[in-house]
Amino acid sequence: MDHKRDDLSHILTHLGEDRERGFDAVVPPIVQSGNFTYATVAEMRRTVQHEFDRPLYTRGYNPTVAMVRRKVAALEHAEDALLFSSGSAAIAAGVIGMVKAGDHIVCVHKPYSWTRKLLVELLARFDVGHTFVDGTDAENYRRAIRPNTTLFITESPNSLTFELQDLAAIAAIAKENGILTLCDNSFNSPLFQNPIDLGIDMVAHSATKYLNGHSDVVAGVLAGSAKHMRQVMARELMTLGAAPSPHDAWLLMRGLRTLELRVNRSADSAAQVARFLEAHPRVKRVHWPGLESHPQHALAKRQMKRVAGLMTIELDAPDEEAVERFCDSLRTFLIAVSWGGYESLQWPVCALKGPSGYYTDLPFTMVRLYIGLEDPAMLIADLENALARM
Ligand SMILES: *Cc1c(COP(=O)(O)O)cnc(C)c1O
Secondary structure: OOOOOOOHHHHHHOOOOOHHHOOOOOOOOOOOOOEOOOOOHHHHHHHHOOOOOOOOEOOOOOHHHHHHHHHHHHHOOOOEEEEEOOHHHHHHHHHHHOOOOOOEEEEEOOOOHHHHHHHHHHHHHHOOEEEEEOOOOOHHHHHOOOOOEEEEEEOOOOOOOOOOOOHHHHHHHHHHOOOEEEEEOOOOHHHHOOHHHHOOOEEEEEOOOOOOOOOOOOOEEEEEOHHHHHHHHHHHHHHHOOOOOHHHHHHHHHHHOOHHHHHHHHHHHHHHHHHHHHHOOOEEEEEOOOOOOOOOHHHHHHHOOOOOOEEEEEEOOOOHHHHHHHHHHOOOOEEOOOOOOOOOEEEEHHHOOOOOOOOOOOOOOEEEEEOOOOOHHHHHHHHHHHHHHO
């Protein structure tokens, strides 16, 4: 890894792009090839022995994908990173890669819904147990440890109710007990929080969200030590095969060019929107760690550089019809899942009681809002109008 010039601008604009090997094009070409060829048998033999960092077959190594791997590793202060065809694939590979039958995982409660399903519906079938804990007290992780606990999963904050975990404290408990740690850092992007600096072993992102940022790619990344990444690549990535396409990797690299501009804009606007909503009489509560009223605001200030642009509000609404009136009245917030793109979105809890396994115990008054790149004054005016119509 090139740690000599790992400042943000260098990473996003130049690191790992090997322009001299791509016809000196300013924008690296997309190596849209599944396969690679060798002049001699000896050369092929050498490559086979270094499949981890030389092109042999695109499921394992592709030069376009490799450029993004270097950038993401540098962004997360990790030795290496892997790219996957989705965030869920990255999380699943990282988790499956660190456990075997008979092991036990401690996970924060209400993690991303498919992380919960991974534990409850998939790994349980292979005799890997789990305990969900309230992560607002790091000691709950210690209390849940069993002799066979091998992994702690964190997601700070989670992307629905925005509860934080003290990552340094949890990482220290894990180290004392020989347990590995993984953090889903999608909410923060690598700009606002770096879990590896806090002692966490592995970081996962849904690159679908802030990293790509244009709502046109589904992808994921996993970052960590060279040893762990090599292990996950040789086993989970190669066998489960959730490799990204070179074209998606290239789009992700294009998205990264503006990462700094986008996440800061989203966070700036979110602060304005959150303050407006908190002061509005028809809004009961705003779940956003950047507000002084958030119960873990002090931890957020200590652990995160900034607070990103996703929040959940609880409306002062008597019934689901009123929530629907609010949502249907919003003009600029598109009704959709996901987040992290250029466009603002709304995600009403009352619409999501389907097989995706979202949390049915959440109040029907909850609406998650993603604050995109539009003029924040326009977003606030839209919210004001919809609240009046509720
Ligand atoms: C979207 C998301 C995921 C899953 O990522 P995909 O790219 O959709 O597979 C995981 N964790 C969080 C916090 C997410 O928001």
